[in-house]
Amino acid sequence: MAASPLNNKKFKVxxxxxxxxxxxxxxxxxxxxxxxxxxxxKDSAYSNIILALLCWLISNNLSFYQxxxxxxxxxxxxxxILSVGFCSILEFAFPSIxxxxxxxxxxxxxxxxxxxxFSLLLIGTMAAISMLYYNQQEQQELERRKNEAxxxxxxxxxxxxxxxxxxxxxxxSLNSISALxxxxxxxxxxxxxxxxxxxxxxxxxxxxxxxxxxxxxxxxLYLEIEKVRFGNRLNTLIDAQPNTLDLIxxxxxxxxxxxxxxxxxxxxxxxxxxxSIKAYFQAPYLIIEIINPYDAKTAHPNxxxxxxxxxxxxxxxxxxxxxxxxxxHPTKNQFITTIQIPQT
Amino acid sequence: xxxxxxxxxxxxARSIVAEYLAAYPNIKVVQECENGFDGxxxxxxxxxxxxxxxxxxxxxxxxxxxxxxxxxxxxxxTTAFDxxxxxxxxxxxxxxxxxxxxxxxxKKAIDKFLSTNPVQQxxxxxxSVNEIQSATQNERVVVKTGNKIKVISIYDIxxxxxxxxxxxxxxxxxxxxxxxxxxxxxxxxDEKLFLRVHRSYIVKLDQITKIELFEKDSHVLILKSGEKIxxxxxxxxxxxAVLGI
Numbered sequence: 133m134a135a136s137p138l139n140n141k142k143f144k145v146x147x148x149x150x151x152x153x154x155x156x157x158x159x160x161x162x163x164x165x166x167x168x169x170x171x172x173x174k175d176s177a178y179s180n181i182i183l184a185l186l187c188w189l190i191s192n193n194l195s196f197y198q199x200x201x202x203x204x205x206x207x208x209x210x211x212x213i214l215s216v217g218f219c220s221i222l223e224f225a226f227p228s229i230x231x232x233x234x235x236x237x238x239x240x241x242x243x244x245x246x247x248x249x250f251s252l253l254l255i256g257t258m259a260a261i262s263m264l265y266y267n268q269q270e271q272q273e274l275e276r277r278k279n280e281a282x283x284x285x286x287x288x289x290x291x292x293x294x295x296x297x298x299x300x301x302x303x304x305s306l307n308s309i310s311a312l313x314x315x316x317x318x319x320x321x322x323x324x325x326x327x328x329x330x331x332x333x334x335x336x337x338x339x340x341x342x343x344x345x346x347x348x349x350x351x352x353l354y355l356e357i358e359k360v361r362f363g364n365r366l367n368t369l370i371d372a373q374p375n376t377l378d379l380i381x382x383x384x385x386x387x388x389x390x391x392x393x394x395x396x397x398x399x400x401x402x403x404x405x406x407x408s409i410k411a412y413f414q415a416p417y418l419i420i421e422i423i424n425p426y427d428a429k430t431a432h433p434n435x436x437x438x439x440x441x442x443x444x445x446x447x448x449x450x451x452x453x454x455x456x457x458x459x460x461h462p463t464k465n466q467f468i469t470t471i472q473i474p475q476t
Numbered sequence: 477x478x479x480x481x482x483x484x485x486x487x488x489a490r491s492i493v494a495e496y497l498a499a500y501p502n503i504k505v506v507q508e509c510e511n512g513f514d515g516x517x518x519x520x521x522x523x524x525x526x527x528x529x530x531x532x533x534x535x536x537x538x539x540x541x542x543x544x545x546x547x548x549x550x551x552x553x554t555t556a557f558d559x560x561x562x563x564x565x566x567x568x569x570x571x572x573x574x575x576x577x578x579x580x581x582x583k584k585a586i587d588k589f590l591s592t593n594p595v596q597q598x599x600x601x602x603x604s605v606n607e608i609q610s611a612t613q614n615e616r617v618v619v620k621t622g623n624k625i626k627v628i629s630i631y632d633i634x635x636x637x638x639x640x641x642x643x644x645x646x647x648x649x650x651x652x653x654x655x656x657x658x659x660x661x662x663x664x665x666d667e668k669l670f671l672r673v674h675r676s677y678i679v680k681l682d683q684i685t686k687i688e689l690f691e692k693d694s695h696v697l698i699l700k701s702g703e704k705i706x707x708x709x710x711x712x713x714x715x716x717a718v719l720g721i
Binding site for chain 1: 485486487488489491492495510511513532533534535556557558574575576627629
């Protein structure tokens with residue numbers, strides 16, 4: 133429900149002022165018809181207070197019910213009913229304002245049609261203003277929501293782009309290439325190509341499924357680059373059963389998990405680090421295990437995002453509508469991440 | 477002769493700094509280190525006048541390493557991507573190199589280092605390290621015990637007590653001193669886990685077993701370990717709000 137225009141302070145002042153002026157004008161007009169001063173004052177005050185209340189009523193009503201399409205006819209009917217109500221009060225209650233003055237009684241009878249038209253105009257105008265006001269408010273709200281949704285989409289897009297580009301990895305790799313250009317130009321060139329291929333693969337559309345073979349090839353590019361960066365501190369062991377190579381897997385699923393494993397393996401220990409990746413088939417799943425060493429004392433895998441695997445979890449949830457496909461299993465000095473990819 | 481140290485976990489990143497430094501005959505690289513632990517030892521051993529320091533490194537970051545030093549040497553930070561740290565460097569006028577950097581940019585950093593006095597540099601470095609570390613929700617605190625470095629997980633902390641210019645970090649394995657203020661920890665520790673209940677105490681909320689009335693209008697906390705922690709007048713309402721009592 134939108135707030136009534138009468139909640140607006142300026143509008144409220146104008147509303148009261150209008151009815152004040154109307155009361156004044158009516159007071160003088162009635163006197164020109166020879167109505168006694170006191171009677172004229174009462175008549176104009178009471179009738180305008182009732183009109184003001186009716187205007188307030190219709191404005192409030194329209195905040196609950198806003199007509200759409202050709203239902204505006206109902207609003208007109210409602211205005212007419214309110215005006216009839218107003219005139220009924222004039223007809224039955226107002227004679228008692230001054231029961232002895234014949235002239236007033238006669239004038240009252242004669243003026244009712246005019247007063248009907250006048251009240252209908254006033255209530256109708258109030259209805260129109262209110263409808264326009266509510267409409268505008270609704271539009272503003274719609275606009276605001278639209279802007280918010282657009283902003284959220286943009287932020288999500290930016291986050292996903294940043295995730296894809298991995299600035300830390302990218303700039304460090306470029307730094308390694310920069311170092312190699314002088315000492316080992318051929319290796320530098322090789323790394324440029326590996327990095328380009330890797331980035332191309334990363335920017336590929338994520339909606340189609342791929343097979344494990346090509347996913348492992350993409351992963352290999354990444355691992356080669358990381359090995360150049362970290363030298364002999366990083367070793368990898370890939371053991372994929374031959375019958376798994378043609379099994380399907382969503383693209384770009386493995387690399388972030390391995391990246392995570394490398395990050396925690398390398399930044400959590402000082403020694404040489406071996407990351408093992410095992411793939412086997414256990415009907416109906418392709419099962420992949422990624423194992424990295426870690427320090428259970430300083431890394432807290434149980435906390436919150438669980439080693440930054442939350443985005444993988446979310447992706448699997450979206451793809452398969454299941455949240456049990458990624459399992460993180462920390463042991464004393466090894467962190468095992470297992471993913472199961474349904475093959476049916 | 478200026479003694480320089482290169483601390484970076486990536487060998488090629490170290491080699492490019494060494495290569496650029498070859499153009500400066502009066503700067504000599506005395507050692508290259510691949511992590512903060514080696515870096516600490518080398519700094520204490522060589523007392524270098526210039527250190528090239530990477531931020532993301534195994535076990536302890538470049539910032540954590542600096543926290544452990546009694547005397548911070550002039551530092552040129554090298555980093556690939558760290559928006560937040562870079563902002564802190566900029567505000568404190570600390571020089572940094574964004575990887576990959578070229579020889580011209582490197583020369584500028586060296587020129588700036590040569591023209592700034594070391595005391596000034598030390599002040600700026602410490603200011604930005606403090607700014608960065610207090611705003612990062614670290615899951616660990618690095619302390620020195622004798623000659624050893626101890627990495628404390630914040631989940632092992634029971635409570636912190638202010639002790640002159642130090643903070644005494646109490647864990648199940650004993651207490652460790654760190655040269656830092658309690659206000660720093662109040663800012664950097666997760667407020668869902670920790671609360672400053674007193675001018676001199678921060679408590680890990682899950683360690684509290686009982687709150688007892690002590691004298692007329694002051695309270696005392698009983699921890700799982702049995703230790704008693706005073707609660708100040710301003711601390712008590714905060715405690716009530718956090719524990720929902």
